[in-house]
Amino acid sequence: MPRFSVVVPAHRVQGFLRPCLESVLGQSFGDLEVIAVDDASPDATGAVVADLAAADPRVVPVRMDRNAGTGPARDAGAATATGDYLLFLDADDLMAPGALAAIDARLTRTGDPDVLLFDHERFTVWENVLESGDAGILAAVGPDVFTAADRPDCLGLFPAVWNRAVRRDHWAARGLAFGDAPYADLALATRELTGAQRIACLDRVCVRWRKRRSGSLSTTPGPHHLAVLDAYEELFAEVTEPAQRAALYGQMAAVLMAVGEDRLTAGGEAAFVRRAGKLLTAHRPAGWSAPEAKEALWVRAAGTGSYPRYRAAMGLRALAAGAVKRLRAQRHGLAxxxxxxxxxxxxxxxxxxxxxxxxxxxxxxxxxxxxxxxxxxxxxxxxxxxxxxxxxxxxxxxxxxxxxxxxxxxxxxxxxxxxxxxxxxxxxxxxxxxxxxxxxxxxxxxxxxxxxxxxxxxxxxxxxxxxxxxxxxxxxxxxxxxxxxxxxxxxxxxxxxxxxxxxxxxxxxNDVFYTAGPDEVRRARQALGLADGTTAILYAPTHRDYQREFVLPLDLERLARELGPGYTLLVRAHYFYGASPELEALHAAGAVVDVSGHPSVEELCLASDALVTDFSSLMFDYANLDRPILVHAADWAAYSAARGVYFDLLSGRPGETPGVVAHDESALARAFHSGEWADEPANALRAAFRLRFCSYDDGLAAERVVRRVFLSEDQLLPYRPLPDRHPAPAPASSDPSPATVPAP
Structure with missing residues (x-):
């Protein structure tokens, strides 16, 4: 039985789920299981779960038959859990490094309480970090164990289920569950505390809460946000002790302001204000005051229960903001x-x-x-x-x-x-x-x-x-x-x-890589003046942001000399740069063929026998042709440090390195002369690279887009199975005299 079961519900979060799960799996404390619940997501969320489950047995995949929502997905995960403690983490959030070790240590020190509350921080797309505001209460408690009756201010903490660890026996004994109502987590967060016999606190940020710009329940305006009023009506009917009600009121005021300011559609705003006004008036404790002027203004406006008065008060604030925008607009030029x-x-x-x-x-x-x-x-x-x-x-x-x-x-x-x-x-x-x-x-x-x-x-x-x-x-x-x-x-x-x-x-x-035949390959080579029997190497270096001018990363004259007869270098400089006098001189001397101005990089790929590049994304497209790819990586350390990369191209691991890696001209020439450029290890690396990065490329991509977007067809054309995808034949097999061509 693991110490922790971390439940992660996931729906349409393909871009965030992997970092989220890796932030848990990478914890120094490893006695855990991660229950990743794919809530019938239409994107690649399920594939991410499957990838990580295959790589780490601690990942327990759960698949919902239909999209049920966050609450039922969490319930499904909790029902699958076997750990001592339940932790819930949203799929776009992150667990802070060292969090689980700190949580385990505090739980052990406090005798495994029913609930352990810990701190969190918010971060935006701009990487602005916002403190939760809960640190004061969490620090004041220290190592003590208490109940909500002892410390009613704990009900004023941010009402979430991912800022705490809950003993699974307590969860089951209380019959806790989310259900499918919006804002069910808000009510459940309070019930976890009011029903607990032993609560402890940890004054440490354990969760990094990502504030999404769009795509989540909280950022999507709509009538579902009216459910927050239902949740507070239920809670005030349950919580009777005055001090606890006062703490709950402060929590409610902050949450209702957040909802009322930017989560409502025009049609629902009036109904929200009328109902919020009744709640704010009926349950307001004697002597209560808002902690900030902004909140005080909002509570006064909404507390009237009058939508016209509310709009008038909010309009004054909006008017001031609009004046600033108008001043900025005046800076545009006349033309x-x-x-x-x-x-x-x-x-x-x-x-x-x-x-x-x-x-x-x-x-x-x-x-x-x-x-x-x-x-x-x-x-x-x-x-x-x-x-x-x-x-x-x-x-x-x-x-x-x-x-x-x-x-x-x-x-x-x-x-x-x-x-x-x-x-x-x-x-x-x-x-x-x-x-x-x-x-x-x-x-x-x-x-x-x-x-x-x-x-x-x-x-x-x-x-x-x-x-x-x-x-x-x-x-x-x-x-x-x-x-x-x-x-x-x-x-x-x-x-x-x-x-x-x-x-x-x-x-x-990339469709052309599957639709072109031997005639198109021959024509592409003839247009470049490539003689029959020559091995054409397309060299395509990438742009380096820290270089203002194009600098050839390779000594192409030396490489051409070491390759010798039978090889032709087609050099494609990045389009960000203008003409290169050095490259033009090499072209004029016949050392290379400068194809930087060629209108179609796809035709250059079809004409070539192999690709040599450094870190250009052309390698991902070229892999569709299933022809050799060689990486020239002399300045990988500088490039990856300056630009940042998503994986280690030089690792040698299948799916990361596409073929031979060379650090200088001599190593590249040796790879061709020795046959290493197209031997069995290089072919195996290329196959894994192609499997990972060409998964949707099968010659039908343009038709998929036209039919889905322009013709409004509901279903995408099915993908051709990889064994049925036949890329354009290599020049050797398209050449009328292939026996004279160095075999790849």
Whole structure:
């Protein structure tokens, strides 16, 4: 029997669940079980539970047959528990390091009480840490054991079930359960204390409570928040001792203010104020005063029970806040104001149900996932009209016949205002307002190895010049976020926290790796002038945020010399950089072929026999081709320290390292000459890497997006089983004289 059973209910938390469970499993005190309850989640939550359960026998997976809600999921977990003590942890929160050891020590010292209360802290997406306000009461108790009658102020602590450990025998003897009513945990938190014979406290932060921006019960406005009034009506009917009622009243005032300020829809606000006014008046203790001026104002306004009076009082505060916003708005320039005025006029026009606006790589042209979706829509949804957004310098490179608009022109603002669908792998330029009638598809443009989104706040080399407020504003506009694998789904959900739906479609740009045949491979090589029998190595180094100019990480002249005849280096510099004189000189000398300006990286992949990269996300896409990948990792330590990474690319573990790792030019050349680049160990690593990161890529990604988003089909096309996925043949098998080609 374990000491602790930690129950974690989980629904649509694929981006937060793994860190949550790992914060428990990584505790120094290991005598525990983690009961992870998948509440019939439609995302990859169940897959995360399965992964961790397979890796650690202490994880006990429980699957609900239908989405029942947090309360029933917690009850299911508690019924499965076998530990001495129950702890409940929300799936988006974290257990602080050393918490379980400290909890166990205090429980032992106090003779295993019925309930142990401990402290918590809140943290926001900005990593702002807010103290709970409970530390004073917890510290004042010290090591004493008490009842709620002895210390009624314990009822004034934050009413949650995850800031305490409850003896499982006490839980069962009291018949405690959550049920399915909203705010049931609030009432249960009080009943745990009023029914306990022995309570103890621990003045230590044991839980880090994540304040979500969206996606949770507390952040979703709606009539379900009226249930908080039912919970307090029941509690005041049960709690009769005056001192306890006074502590409960203080708790209620704070909770009702939090609910009343930002969790109600317009239709429910009046009913909430009327009922809250009765509770605040009927149960107010003599001499009670709010601890803060803000709370005092709210209680006075709501305590009248009059919605008009409440709105008048709250309106004065809102008026002051609005004045500040208006002053900020005046800072915009005249030209921007003119365009924004025109844009606002166009926003009044009806949405065109057949108009789709596409953009890629900050308006650089027809490329990446949006391009693949555009082409598939032309094929199976020809009633839709696509318009591409481009910059002035890039419009000349557009394919013939592509309708387009230039950024910040009148037509740009016109189509953005009226389009039914917006598709982008980055962000639209300017202050774009997404109308309720519009659907925004964020396709992204890679699988994250390096830190992204809000994780960059801790990386000054990258995030110093970023506006994270604008980043969150952009994420709030998305309706769909495309992913190629579960890893991306988890990371994006966490680092771009908002209310969009993750679409596990695969990356549309990778469809060509499964639809291309030997003819397409031959044509791609011929277009690059690759001779039959040559081994083409695509070298694609990534961008380094701490370098302002492009610096070749490899001595390409030396590498070409050591490789010798029969090999051709195709060098693709990152698009963030301009022309490289060094690379141009190597190209002119015939040492390498500079393909930095080639319009399609997918065609370059098809033409190549192998990929050499450092830390570029191209490796995740290239893995679809099931061709050798070699990692040049000379500056991994500097790169991972400056940018931050989500896993150790050089670990050698299956699913993390895609193939041979080399630290210099000689090691790369030896890998090719010795055959190590494509031997059995390298192939095994590549297979595991492909299994993990190409799980949704099967050649049908663009069609999934078009059918789900544009044609409103409910179900995604099923994935082709991995054995049935046949990538484009390698150049050796496409070559008319394959015997002359070095075999991979």
């Amino acid at each position: 921007r104001a003119v365009y924004q005025r025109y844009y606002r006029m166009r926003l009044r026009r009806p949405v065109d149900p057949h108009l789709v606006v596409y953009a890629a790589y900050w308006n650089r042209g027809v490329a990446c996932n949006p391009a693949a979706i555009y082409r598939k829509a032309q094929e199976i949804a020809p009633h839709l009209h696509g318009v591409w957004v481009v910059g002035r310098r890039d419009r000349e490179a557009l394919p013939p016949g592509v309708d387009h608009v230039v950024v910040n022109t009148r037509r740009y603002w016109d189509v953005l205002a009226r389009a039914r669908y917006l598709v982008n792998n980055a962000n639209f330029t300017g202050n774009v307002v997404k109308r309720p009638e519009q659907t925004y598809v964020q396709t992204h443009h890679g699988t994250p190895l390096k830190h992204m989104g809000m994780d960059l706040r801790a990386r000054p080399a990258v995030g110093k010049g970023m506006s994270f407020g604008r980043l969150l504003d952009h994420a709030d506009q998305w309706d769909y976020s495309l992913v190629a694998n579960q890893h991306s789904a988890e990371v994006f959900d966490r680092v771009y926290p908002s209310g969009y739906a993750t679409l596990p479609s695969g990356y549309p740009r």
